[in-house]
Amino acid sequence: MFADKRNYMQGYLRVRLLGYAPERFLNLCANHGIFIWNLLYREDHYEFCISVRGFRQLRPIVRKTKTRIVILERHGLPFALYRYRKRKLFFGGIAACMAALYTMSLFIWNIDVSGNLHRTDSAIIKFLEENHVYHGIRKSKLDCVALEELLRSEYGDIIWASVKIQGTRLLIDLQENLASNTARETVTGKEPSDLVAAKDAEIYSIYTRQGMPLVKKGAVVKQGDLLVEGRIPIYNDSGELVNYRNCYADADVLGITSYAYQDIFPLAYEDKVFTGEEKNSYELRLFQKRFRLPFGENAFALSDTFTTELPVRLGESFYLPLVLVKEVSKEYRMEEKIYTKKEAEALAESKWKEFCEKLEQKGVQIIENNVMIVADGKICMASGEVKVIEPVGIRQDSAVTELPADTKKEGQETNESDGNDN
Amino acid sequence: MGKERRNRVKSNIVESLELPKDLMYGAVIVTVTGRTEALVENYRGIIEYTCEKIRLQTKGCQVEIRGKQLLIQYYTNDEMKVTGFIHEIIYHA
Known part of the structure; x- marks a missing residue:
């Protein structure tokens, strides 16, 4: 295969060999390293293929063996180029194509x-x-x-x-x-702060790592109530308040909270019914411009359109700025339908489950739910409450409180005396 | 007598050293694939070639391939590929 390509690129000839001692000619060719292929015997002569370069070396051998050579056919690229030498546009086209390909390859597509x-x-x-x-x-x-x-x-x-x-x-x-995200909070949040209740809750558990816990397990808190204070009071031996230490309150506070759930939908609804009619339309996108191809217009009153984009590319990673867009329009019509009681209940149930799953994805634990689903007359109603355990503490910057005036003075004095000692 | 002895010594050496025989004796190698293709290596030259018969000179003998529509697909100084319908391969002393 490779040899065929090489022969085509270099050009080769089909020649006829006539004369007295053709075998001697063939042996001499082999000895001179001239490659000959597809050698065939005919009635009184031989025919074979020989490369152009080999043919040029034949003259002394022909003279020596007193044979004659007749060229029958010429094959290969050099001859084709010679034959089409007057077709300037053809060569221009090849050059333009190469140039375009090279130019395109200079950009990111x-x-x-x-x-x-x-x-x-x-x-x-x-x-x-x-x-x-x-x-x-x-x-x-x-x-x-x-x-x-x-x-x-x-x-x-x-x-x-x-x-x-x-x-x-x-x-x-x-x-x-x-x-x-978590890392950033711990790194940047070292300012003194408190934990307050994010919503009304009953405290389920509280584990404090830093700060003053103000609530106990079982306590009922309202939104905004202080749960863990970042300000830790310091008392002296006689039980008097000496100072406050402001710190970054850190605790896991879990509370039992409740979510109300209500979902009402009418039993009558409109449903899409696809008629099975489809139409394809095509579009070409070159750079940012769109060209709609003339056939396949979307003639449906109601239809869904599915779009497929086929970027034109050469090889694995040479994307051209040309995209073929295929749009399939599927016709549908709206039909009035009514849920049966079972269907409605199943739908309400699935919506309810979706709601619960969403809650659980937020990292809460559902401990109790009582939701009633009623379908009668024209509507289906699901309502109730779900109790969950979830983290309730949110951070709030603590107000740095001033010390009472007399204690403050005392503290300053001690500080001063400390300074003198040193 | 001397030549015979020299041959014996040579063949002993080739046998005992397990040297490749085609190189040491210059022996012809004929590889036949089915009935349609034959590859001849280590030949010396073409003596005769027609559609029914190809006669080749090798070092020790002549090899003749008989058949129908024999075509030399290619040949070089020491290798030749023949295709066609092969009837027989004869070795002439």
Whole structure:
């Protein structure tokens, strides 16, 4: 296969060999290293293929063996080029195509972001666009190292970024710090602060690591009540208040709270029924411009449209600025329907379960629920209450309180005397 | 007498050292695939070639391939590939 390609590129001939001692001619060719293939015997002559370069070396051998050579066919690229030498537009087209391909390869046609979990691709691409990195930018204008630093400095939770150019794609690999949110709180929140109740609750458990706990297990608190105070009073031996130490209150406070749940929906509803009618329409997108192809208009009154984008690319990573967009419109009509009692109850139940799951995803523990589902007449109603255990403490900056005037004075004096001693 | 003895010594050496025989004796190698393809290595030259018969000179003997529509797919100084319908391969002393 490879030999065939090479022969085609270099050009070869099919020739006829006539004369008295053709075998001697063939042996001499082999001895001179002239490659001959597809050698065939005909009635009184031989035919074979020989490369152009080999053919040029034949003259002395032909003379020596008193044979004659007749060229039958010419094959290969050099002959084809010679034959089409007057077709200037053809060669111009090839050159233009090469030039276009080369020019296109100087730009970035695809930005691929991977490794991001919290940040969406579009957010990162938008940020890049604000910083003059966009689809269609010249590769030579890109500074990958600077871009990496930019990403890291802009997003605190991106701890590692790698930017590289592959073909016409810009590949961005990120590593996000998943523990950053909690870590930041502990690092930045060392100011004196209290924990207060986020909502009305009954305290289920309280474990204090730092601060003064003000409530006990079983206590009923209202929203805004102080749970753990960051201000710790310091008493002297005689039980008098000497000073306060303001600290960062830290505790796990779990409380029993209740959520009201109500969901009412009518039994009559409209449902989409797909008729099965479909229509395809196509669109071309070149750079930012859209060209609708003339066939396949969407003629339905009510329809859902599903869009598929096919980016045109060469090879693995050479994305061209051309996208073929296929839109499938599926016709539907609205039908009036009525839930049966069972259906309505099942629907209410599933909505209720969804509500509970959402609560549980927030990290609360459901301990009791009493929800009634009633479906009668025209509506279905689900209502009730769910009791959960959840963290109730939220942080609030503590008001740094002044000491009572006399104790303060005393404290200052002691401080002064301490200073003199030293 | 001397030549015979020299041959014996040579073959003893080749046998005991397990040297490749095609290199040491310059022996012809004929590899036949099915009935349609034959590869001849270590030949010296073409003596005769027609559609029914290819006669090759090798170091010790002549090899003749008989068949129908024989075609030399390619040949170089020491290797030749023959395709066609092979009837027989004959060694002439």
